[in-house]
Amino acid sequence: MSTALTMSPPMTGSIDAAQPEAQDDVGGGGATMRLNGRQKAAIIVRLLLAEGAEFTLTDLPEKVQADLVWQMSILQRIDEATMYAVVEEFLGAFHSSGLKFPTAVEDALKMMEGRISPKLTTKMRKQAGLAAIPDPWKRIRELDHDILLGLLEKESTEVGAVVLSKLKVTDAAQLLGRMPGERARRIAYAVSLTADISPAVVQRIGHSLAEQLEHQPEREFDEDPVERVGAILNFSPAATRDEVLNGLEETDAEFASQVRNAIFTFADVPDRISATDIAKVTRAVDPAQLVMALAGARDKDAATAEFILSNMSKRMAESLREEIAELGKVKLKDAEAAMTAVVIAIRELVDAGEITLVQPEEEEED
Helix, strand or coil: CCCCCCCCCCECCCECCCCCCCEEEECCCCCCEEEEHHHHHHHHHHHHHHCCCCCCCCCCCHHHHHHHHHHHHHHCCCCHHHHHHHHHHHHHHHHHHCCCCCCCHHHHHHHCCCCCCHHHHHHHHHHCCCCCCCCHHHHHHCCCHHHHHHHHHCCCHHHHHHHHHHCCHHHHHHHHHHCCHHHHHHHHHHHCCCCCCCHHHHHHHHHHHHHHHHCCCCCCCCCCHHHHHHHHHHCCCHHHHHHHHHHHHHHCHHHHHHHHHHCCCHHHHHHHCCHHHHHHHHHHCCHHHHHHHHHCCCCHHHHHHHHHHHCCCHHHHHHHHHHHHHHCCCCHHHHHHHHHHHHHHHHHHHHCCCCCCCCCCCCCCC
């Protein structure tokens, strides 16, 4: 096949579809199609989509994007010979134009963002004499609230005021609400003194905080010790849980108190689960396990069983009460296993975002 096509290099970071008039005869084997630049571009895009390639055209002018969509809608079908001819021209144009690389380390790092490790990116930026983090406030705004709160505890009131001012209002409000009352008031007042602060000072504060984050030692565990111990005791037998907590009280009363607050057991359901979420919980638990848990509930767990039964449909509650009566006395070991199954189901619903645990009421700090 011999064809002489004159399409401009179709890709220089985007597809060139701006040849509305000039048309070339494309094809072979006795069949000829007359295609302009936009149509050729549409063929290339369609082929890339068919092969599952990932790319974006959002940087192109909207008119060019619209022309491309329009051409794709009217081309209907392109024969094999035409497709190969367009691809051959496209590759030929690519080969003749070569590739353009970034002219600076900053641009190269931006191009490779998300494709190399953040640690290496920071190291290379420092080696090149660039700021370790080009936009520190973007990094800070993406921090988990617990990490950000810990960072702010070490900073002055003035720095805290700058940080809150750079966050989204909703995030700033949540952080302020988690601070001790007196510190929250001082930081809120300090925000009123930031009117004349210069952009350079704000940027230096951002870089200083980001640098602190970079120099924090790597941690093996994502959860803090309180959460890890609490999670383990959540699924331990009640006797083991009580014995461990009593021992912790003797060793470290403050740590034991934090662990108690982190634990969520069957007995905590009435205080931590909204009545409107009980239906979701009961649907998520194996019916046999649910009956076993309700039948085996004793002492403080009996209130949970009644809370669950009272917040479901009357018909379902009556049916469950009949099954509980038929089951009779349940062994403690079986009852605890069933209650653990209910707790696991609740945890999975929380992790999936389908329900939210009600936070225990805390005494207000002056």
